[in-house]
Amino acid sequence: xxxxxxxxxxxxxxxxxxxxxxxxxxxVQVLDDCTxxxxxxxxxxxxxxxxxxxxxxxxxxxxNFNDISVICADTGVTPDAGKTSASRQTYISxxxxxxxxxxAKETIFKKxxxxxxxxxxxxxxxxxxxxxxxxxxxxxxxxxxxxxxxxDGTLVIGHGWFNPQTKGLDKRGQGIPxxxxxxxTQWVEVEVDTETxxxxxxxxxxAHDVGKAVNPMAVEGQIEGGSVMGAGYALMExxxxxxxxxxxxxxxxxxxxxxxxxxxxxxxxVEEEEVTGPFGAKGVGEPALIPTATAIANAISNALGIRxxxxxxxxxxxxxxxxxxxxxxxxxxxF
Amino acid sequence: xxxxxxQFELNARKVSVRVKPDATLLDVLREDLDLxxxxxxxxxxxxxxxxxxxxxxxxxxxxYPALKAAGKNIETIEGLGTEDNLHPVQKAFLDEGxxxxxxxxxxxxxxxxxxxxxxxxxxxxxxKVALSGNLCRCTGYTKIINAVKVAARNxxxx
Ligand code: FES
Ligand code: FES
Numbered sequence: 097x098x099x100x101x102x103x104x105x106x107x108x109x110x111x112x113x114x115x116x117x118x119x120x121x122x123x124v125q126v127l128d129d130c131t132x133x134x135x136x137x138x139x140x141x142x143x144x145x146x147x148x149x150x151x152x153x154x155x156x157x158x159x160n161f162n163d164i165s166v167i168c169a170d171t172g173v174t175p176d177a178g179k180t181s182a183s184r185q186t187y188i189s190x191x192x193x194x195x196x197x198x199x200a201k202e203t204i205f206k207k208x209x210x211x212x213x214x215x216x217x218x219x220x221x222x223x224x225x226x227x228x229x230x231x232x233x234x235x236x237x238x239x240x241x242x243x244x245x246x247x248d249g250t251l252v253i254g255h256g257w258f259n260p261q262t263k264g265l266d267k268r269g270q271g272i273p274x275x276x277x278x279x280x281t282q283w284v285e286v287e288v289d290t291e292t293x294x295x296x297x298x299x300x301x302x303a304h305d306v307g308k309a310v311n312p313m314a315v316e317g318q319i320e321g322g323s324v325m326g327a328g329y330a331l332m333e334x335x336x337x338x339x340x341x342x343x344x345x346x347x348x349x350x351x352x353x354x355x356x357x358x359x360x361x362x363x364x365x366v367e368e369e370e371v372t373g374p375f376g377a378k379g380v381g382e383p384a385l386i387p388t389a390t391a392i393a394n395a396i397s398n399a400l401g402i403r404x405x406x407x408x409x410x411x412x413x414x415x416x417x418x419x420x421x422x423x424x425x426x427x428x429x430x431f
Numbered sequence: 432x433x434x435x436x437x438q439f440e441l442n443a444r445k446v447s448v449r450v451k452p453d454a455t456l457l458d459v460l461r462e463d464l465d466l467x468x469x470x471x472x473x474x475x476x477x478x479x480x481x482x483x484x485x486x487x488x489x490x491x492x493x494x495y496p497a498l499k500a501a502g503k504n505i506e507t508i509e510g511l512g513t514e515d516n517l518h519p520v521q522k523a524f525l526d527e528g529x530x531x532x533x534x535x536x537x538x539x540x541x542x543x544x545x546x547x548x549x550x551x552x553x554x555x556x557x558x559k560v561a562l563s564g565n566l567c568r569c570t571g572y573t574k575i576i577n578a579v580k581v582a583a584r585n586x587x588x589x
Contacts, residue, residue, distance in 0.1 A: 185550025324571035
């Protein structure tokens, strides 16, 4: 028989290293032709941080994304940005890049204020143009400012770094382990075959509070990838040790989800802006897979009326539990 | 070990290369011909990262003896499109966000190309069957499936 059930999993996750300083730094230079170079130690391992950091700088400097080049993760030339881990790069390196862009912008504003004869506070930089907020007719192009800077030998270079405000944990585990948290809830629908023990994940709805989705498509990609990894964790992935050695270290005996195992994942991006984040952004990398296994285990229990306390929930485990449950029922009847 | 001469057609060009008799096609492509688009994920025919097209069919080049390629027509990701002139499948993968770390991407794209050459409008199930030998750890596959559908639509429009 096939039985269906639904389950929910919720989580919070601290962004950055637990109760430890974990700073990130960046350099930004605006060149004469208004293109921008960013140097950052942030390693993009596919999550899209290079794109996101370029977007953040573009937004801050009022230039196009295509005019930004990012030199990243080269310990020979880029400033330390810490690890790509703890879902921290958008939040921490994002802030570092934003601050570096702001510091480059100071030079632009100073020069602009001088040329336009208005106070710096009155200026806004957008679309390669510096305008007075009080009188929009007072304006100068970024190109002109860069030319003036070149004339008098001023380079438009900024640097910035950011370290999330944390406090180490005391003996009782009290402190401020993280400067900000990601939140998520996932809902999963499964179908369990009681003859074979096979579990089919039919639907996943994954709602994630990311502060601000700097790049919504990349956020979706993280959520989809994370929930599928979470499904693997729930249903099939298990490292088997023998005498301290991993005995299933190949794709033929350590199974991960293939394209045939994936459910339809519906992402819901929740944007509750984080005041300390770059344009309100936090992180989403790991949070995407944290609630999935819980939601799946709950859905299976909803379908079968049996709780599982150990992962992965394999077809063997399902069949064994069904058998035990049957026997207990029988015994109870006989009694 | 004595080297043997191997000749085949690679990305529409004739090549001749001296190879060890026990070399795999992946070894020859990556080490001798400097084509590093095909990746070594597992080296045992499980992940599809090393996929190339041999006479139009997707094959795991990590377990394909190089000498068996003699006289055959081999296509790798390097032969598919150029940076300025992407193949429609490559373009669809980029547009749909179907690439994260990129390790599976060359294999995914070549397998998709072979599928679309045979079947111009595959159903979702047919896409899944065709790509079931290509593992991806990053994307969760959702955007890859979308990209294949978009590529099919765009190719049909050409
Ligand atoms: S490297 Fe060839 S299948 Fe994995
Ligand atoms: S994009 Fe990383 S494995 Fe597919």
